[in-house]
Amino acid sequence: MMVLFSCIFLHYIIVPFHKFAYAINRMQTYHIHINGIVQGVGFRPLIYTLAMQMQLNGYVKNVTDGLHVYFNSSKNDADLFLEKILKSSPQQSIITSAELHKTIEKEFSNFSILVEEDSNLKDVLISPDNAICSVCRSELNDVNNRRYRYPFITCTQCGPRYSIINSLPYERHNSSMNKFIMCEKCNHEYNNVDDRRFFSQTNSCAECGVEMNMYENASTIVSNDSETILASVKNYFEQGKIISIKGIGGYLLLCAANSPETIELLRIRKHRPHKPFALLYPDIETIQNNFELSKQEKKLLESKEAPIVLLHPKPPAFANIAVQHIAPGLKRLGIMLPYSPLLELIAKDYGKPLIATSANISGSPIIYKDDDALAYLFDIADYIVTYNREIIIPEDDSVVQVSKASGLQIVLRRSRGYAPSFLDYIPQNKSCTLSTGALLKSSFTLTINGRVFVSQFLGSGESYESQEMYKNTLAYWMNLYDIKSCLIRADKHSGYFSHQYAVNIAEKANNKIQFIQHHQAHFAAVLAENNLLNSANSVLGIIWDGTGLGDDGNIWGGEFFKYENNTMARCYYFEYFPVIAGDKMALEPRISLLCALNKSWIHLEKIKVKFTESEWHNYQLLIRESKLFTSSVGRIFDAVASLLDLCDKQTYEGEAAMHLQALAEEYVAEKGFKMDSSYFREESIYYHVPTVTLMQEIIADIENGKSKGYIASKFHYSLVCLVGIIAKKSEVNKICFSGGVFQNSLLVDWVQNEYCKKYDLHFHKKLSPNDENISFGQMVYHDNNITSTSSTTNKVAEFMIYNAKL
Template sequence: METYHIHINGIVQGVGFRPMIYHLAKKLNLNGYVKNDSDGVNVIFNASYDEADAFFKKIKLAAPEKSKIISAKLFSVPDQNYIDFTILVEDNNACEKQVLLSPDMALCPECRAELYDTGNRRYRYPFITCTQCGPRYSILKGLPYERHTTSMQSFTMCNNCSNEYHDISDRRFFSQTNSCADCGISLSIYRDISTIISSDTEVVLSHIKKGLQQGKILAVKGIGGYLLLCDANNSKAICILRTRKYRPSKPFAILYPGIKSVQNSFELDEQEKALLESPAAPIVLLVPKRGAFYEMAVKDIAPGLKRLGVMIPYNPLLELISADFGGPLIATSANISGSPIIYKDDDALNYLFDIADYVVSNNREIIIPQDDSVVQVSKYTHQQIIFRRSRGYAPSFLDYQPKTKQCIMSTGAFLKSCFALAVNGNVFVSQFLGSGESFESQLMYRQTLEHWLGLYGVKPEVIVADRHPGYFSTEYAIELAEKFDAEVKLVQHHEAHFAAVLAENKLIKKEEPILGVIWDGTGLGTDRNIWGGEFFKYEHNQMERVNHFDYFPTVAGDKTAMEPRIAALCAISESGHQPSILKEKFTNAEWNNYHALIRHANLYTSSAGRIFDAVASLVGICDKQSYEGEAAMYLQRAAAVYVIENGFHMDETYIKEWKAAGPVPTTTMIRNILADIASGKSASYVAAKFHYTLVCLIGVLADRANTKHICFSGGVFQNALLVDWIKTEYENKYQLYFHINLSPNDENISFGQMVYHDNGIKSKPIDGTVSKRKINKEDINDLYDLAL
């Protein structure tokens, strides 16, 4: 008998790969062993070549459903003799660490059934798991994935659990998270920081149910952090939660007991249903049915919006809480708005009683924090749009293989903190890590990144960052470069967006020219203006900025981003027109002050995000917003009203004379919008015509660039109506490319930065005549403020 080695890499740990191989080897009467290593799964065994080849093929065909193989090799090794087939558990520090990390996986149907089986010994055990479900990434301390390298190390299996773990015929054979009520994780409910009401599971669950029924707010420890729960039909409880959380109008997500209850209350197609029931189990934005819209406290849950974020229980504790309560619950990250999710038990007890009436904890440590992922499916063309990529999706990214094995780290942008790591031939894109302006988010970012570097035992050789000098991510990149003696590369914000969507759609090597439509709120341009409404052409590994929205002043730092009325004033300022509908939005003192600021402005922007804000203010939808994108979402909803009644049909655009001769005429567009408003056109008509104008100018620029391929990235393309209108207008004329497994917002920047460097993409210098001003040292703080 010869000896062979099979090496498999990908998402192959924590998904039942070793038990599958063990079963198969036993069935084929092969001797040897299988083990997890830092480089994946390794199988060493005795066989003839034909037997080895057949075994190899069967392994690939029988790969567990939740695994993803990116490489698999069979090769002969020096002869060794084995008398049995075993699963070997040992650390091999000599291995190059390159295994991908498995995401946390939602409660599987088998465990859910056992949870409600009165004859099962895990009946109502809130931490039931198996090889196909449960926490993975969030509890990982080291590589490879074994019980002793996770926070399950603290729990010693009882005899029954140990027998299951070693029983080849059991569903929990070699399940690293295996536990039960006799040996596993325990719940506790706290009245205050030092008072435990009970640590008996059923008593805790009873208190939770009673508290929710009484309108109380509870903080409950989940998979990636603490969640705040309250009755979704109790307006008073929701109002109290908003007040305590300093979250006046940003939508809350709703937890429903199961898919049937969701179907009773919401419009739900098969694609949305599949997302809710998937192993990632994200929050999915859904439209309530007419009856449910009036039955639920929708105005309190998502003020001014039609779609609500909905999820079903993804872990057994939420499953029991939701089923016991029997109705929808608000389920939102436990934090103060602007700060990251709280995941450490001490922090929960120290800070969450400012928001919650009770805190429900458990003694399984969360190693890596994660928020819930958020996804939407567009209504008309069924385009999936990821709003937040976190629990269930992060961190391994299979859609891109780096060209080099050089360790590249990219630090991302600012508001949507996220970093990427290319290491040993694999790519990892972190979960959403909060907004970079808060110290707490910066700390979480640092801790998560340090944990990753420790997992893989690497030091970055190149660190890629944004050009903005005031971003925390850029400052941290420079700090780390000094620490690791690494090279620092800077990539322009919107070029990183473009690189991300190109790579995700495997277009980096495409020979034909590609138009990149990159629209968002802010990013420092190479001409030192603030970009955000950009058109790029990609050809022969080079990006060229071919057009943009015409610049207009931006003043008052971060206030422009939070007050659409100021964006409107800036956008119309160079026309010389002073509409009364705009003046009414300011006091006389404000009016004079802002005009003085505009006259002396030294910051100019092409931001599509600020143009959305401006239009929202002019049509009377939103003058001040309490969270990022609020005004744009209201404008999208207004346009949707028109589309529902008229379809994707509009008589003309707001820039009908423009033929791509020069920048997109922002002032002309705003002036024509004001004319429609003055003539009595409805807000829904104006909003829809504005959307149609944006759609049409894409076609003009594509023809000008002589291309049939168009990519879209940037936070503006979270607008599902805009995406639908683009696809409806152009799908038969152009090849359209959107993000697939990444969000269009700034979460994709870190991936794009890494791709830009890895492929040696070049940026064609822009014509300096388009610049309105030059940056100086004193402007850096203004730029930093604007990013907020």
């Protein structure tokens, strides 16, 4: 009986188990597909190395939809291979998906990296341009290294990516490195699995790589020897010369930061009378000695994105640089470290801070083409340093600040290092869509096969040159991903270039187009960034900016929305005041002041001195006849700045508001976040915030002898109090903030200080609060089928406009 049981056990249990074990461990063919930012970051060399260690045969290759690995393995080893890949993925990579499955059996004799074209659907994410890494920086300054002082040293972890790509997938022959044939030594590194430049697509050296030229005019080359050029650059800085240097995403203008005469000459040539300049420092130690630097700010400066970071100077800075000429009247300076090896050499050789600003005339986009640089930049620069690696797509430097008290990161300009891939939102709709954004802070957003791309900052849509850059960059993307047709979204304002161009594209391609209200797009953007689109509770959206066409045909900018059940309702807003003189009103804060005071005749005489007799008469007439009104908090900031005689005419966008903030910051630095009263009272707010009352009470404080610092601070505090008043009236716990006004770090800090324990506060994280986020918000609004209601808007707006005319 026992013998019979043993035979049965052996036949039905043991033998099948061995067959199962064999099935698990026998060699089969597997396929791993990884997507995200996985090209141009050293992923293929890593996988090759791991495959060699595990003795696997197969291949890895970049394809237009990511990275693919085919290999022979057992199921256990395949799982282990994927686990090792994910655990040791390159530092610069970001994985959004990783799939492993069996595929058609094929036997491989070795493991290799394949480079071949394919016709698959294109949806791979693009790696941004990364700052020089610490290892390359060390090699650059190592006299015994063969790349010592080679201005274009790179590796798999650093260097240009987005700015040099011609087509997908990311390969040398699909980039502007295609023209450079590697020398024997570089080729050996490229093919050596043990070398840190194994399969580095930007690999080059002084023998086979990028070459420089220095021009003294459009047709005369001074030198093409890198050491001679670098020595001349240092010498010319000491002589007070202005030099244009080709950077990663475009040309820069550099000059000594301690020479008021040189800086003023740069301002004259660049037509930039007061707007702040950024500074390039040679090392982090010098920055720490001259500026207040938090751990977070230091981390940003030294990050692979290497943005410009706004910092507060210490006393030593005032001895080393001409602070008041660099940032007149402001308390923060934009500081950056060298992000390319060429800038590293220039900054280290000079050893002192340099002005570093985009090479353009103010209002125009950055110049990035060599021919354009030689044709136009000699109106500004004394010398031009260029090189023969082409910039395919232009990028300005990104700008970031960290709010002083709360430590919140505020992106002011999202460009080099951050653009274009955006991984923090997955569209529900996988079809191709284009959202064309706003006007002054141009950007567009594309969704392609479930991927989101938010373009770099593309300048102001007002200038012809910026419009051309917008068109060219969009055309580049459409070609890169073979986009033939897509759903289009645009701002409602028909006067915006982005609106007009969207209509033009839609008509030519017979595509559908949807128009989305400006401030609702702002709200949708900040909701999405904070994962609040499906919130079970109502969310208050406070959207304050300079301008945006409202649903009632007026210019909104001081808005409070309530979001619930996938619907946005405009529940409160600032009292309307007249809009006159078109774009001139945004340029001249005194006009905003005149309009904001239009019903307060008793106080108008106090500001008459700001106008000529003819201006006074004409503007009064325009106010009486105005049919257009605004609720803009941006214009209210302008009005208050003018009332305090800080700025009557702006030379750059936001100048008046920045001076008002700087004045308030001085007061808060001494007194703290304390104020005896607010200009707003809860009982006076019914659907709208009384703008005229605000202005009248500020005038009362002026007449009572209150200091300008006190009034500037009280104005900020009043806006903070308003947040609490509206939140209480709206019965919400969650509050979102968006719009250009929330670039004001003092306001953000004060809101955090006042309400962080009372409300759930949400700000932008990786996008700017300004209009750069509009294109993303347009996409989110439509992707989530958000609706809007104006149940209170029309009725109350009619009442407000009637009052404004009185």
